[in-house]
Amino acid sequence: MNRIDRLVAIVIFLQSKKIVRGKEIAGHFGISLRTVYRDINALCEAGIPIGAEAGEGYSIVEGYHLPPVMFTPDEAKALLTGAKLAEHMTDASIINHARSAMMKINSVLPAETKENLDRLKNSMALLNTPAIDKNFRDDVLLTIQDAIIAHHVLKMEYYVAGRDEWTKREVEPLGLIYYANHWHLYAWCRKRRDIRDFRTDRMRTIASTTEKFKQRPGVTLQEYLKEFAKIENPIEVQIRFNKRTAAFVRERFQFGIIEENHVGENIIITFITPDLDWIVPSLLAHSKIIEVIRPDILKEKVMQEARQIIDFYDKK
Template sequence: MDDTPKKFDRIIAILIQLQSKKTVRAQELAERFGVSLRTIYRDMRSLEASGVPLYGEAGTGYSLVDGYKLPPVMFTREEAASFIAAEKLVQKFSDKALGGSYNSAMFKIKSILKNEDKDWLQSMEESVLMQQTQTIAPDPVPNVLAELMKSSAEKYCVTLQYQAMDAESISQRLIEPVGVFHDYSNWYAIGFCHLRNDYRQFRTDRIFGIKPTEQPFTHQHQPLEHYLKKDQKPCDITKVRMLVDPKFARYLSTEKYNHGFVSEAVTKEGIEMLFMARDIKQWFPRWYMMYADFATILEPQELIDTVAQLLENYSNRLIAKHPESM
């Protein structure tokens, strides 16, 4: 079978990836294209034979000789359309500075499209909307994400004016940002904190000031994913069965996935939901209490007892606070 067209597309894609990164490992290319290392080595020899100035170093990877560039790459309609969804997400879920930079990049991308593709893209843009399920509080500093990302890439320290959740006042922190991530409608940064002499997590809406310094990093940091996995402490998983009134089950449709939802089945009594819950002492029972008037816990007994104790504690506090109304 002649796979020449497939090989040609792969070699062009390899060349584009070489232009997008300083160094590319052969194993990385093999995993991306689903081929063997031997195939990647043959592709590299083909690029060299066609006059592309490659530099390869054992154990490091391949690089293009500095200064070698290809003409601008043309995007297909489908590739350009994928940027529309990304643009909408950036506008909704990033800070003002980062959003502005992305908008500027999008203008450049659109400028190289053919006229008919520009019209097609504009029509699609008007048909895509990102809605937020809840209001997100604006970050006190409009450029915090852009500054954190820049400092982590260029490896210089930044000074933060930061107020921790349990702190009454703002403290100054000198940190080496490792990276940023988005979780539960908030942006966070992980970095080495010189004040604590350890890695710490910072929520961006608690950052009230950020200032770059000329001080370079003092540590060689692992990739961001390493520290995220490190923060994931092992915990017990408990099977939870809950019977929900069908009329109200839809109200749990989004939040249930944050609490270990596995499956559900329609029964004569209602909709039986199965969870593999991580915390039946704190978070799960408190979440359940929001829907307790139309949901019944079937098992485990430990969760039933926990909810009963929480209700009793609340009732006692309410009576003590307002005895005249009881």
């Protein structure tokens, strides 16, 4: 806790009791008595009316309160919606802080707004959110966020689904993106010497190092997204596959996904691409598990390629 946060916390601590001894403040915040004296003096100089009684302790002059943070009912509903999304779309490292923040917000809301919020909370739900795979960690987002802010290199063990193996990577984090039901870390991979997409639920271990990295010219998340957004005449593709092969399929068509729907035992994803030629080999190689819904021209390309393979072997 930095000093500014501690000074505010001391005022709240003093407000919670009639009188507080210096030793109690020191023990609560893990600081020395000398630091307590300095902090109390600093608060007094800032205009906080703190009284001191020899042999008794410190107290806030009656009637003084920190100005409360007030939220309108609509602001409170917006914050509740954000917290609800966080519970289903983030991991434990964020969820716990979101819940703590909502508790603090509830504590300053008027009784009527609080009751309305409780009713709304019980009337909101998210469906089709992915279950956490217990083989992977679910507490990585905060580590990544801190590394992005501090420009610290990350070290991690990452599962490559396509090769069914674990790899060790050192990366320079650029940003986090949520799509296809998962958070993805976009980072400069020192092993591949290029920007790579890492799904956070496939990180077995992750740690921030003390090594700071310098921003590479032109290598930012925003620049990367701008390049993708520059696609002229994007083609919309829709494919269907069984849920059992979901991880395998998403690994190949992960970027550009704009919609995902679960229909019975199947998943239908829609994504955009600048052209179709690169998709055909993957669809042909996995034609037993992936079905093209649209566009028709892609179906024709796959069938044409299949006929060429049949003709090739018929001639042997």
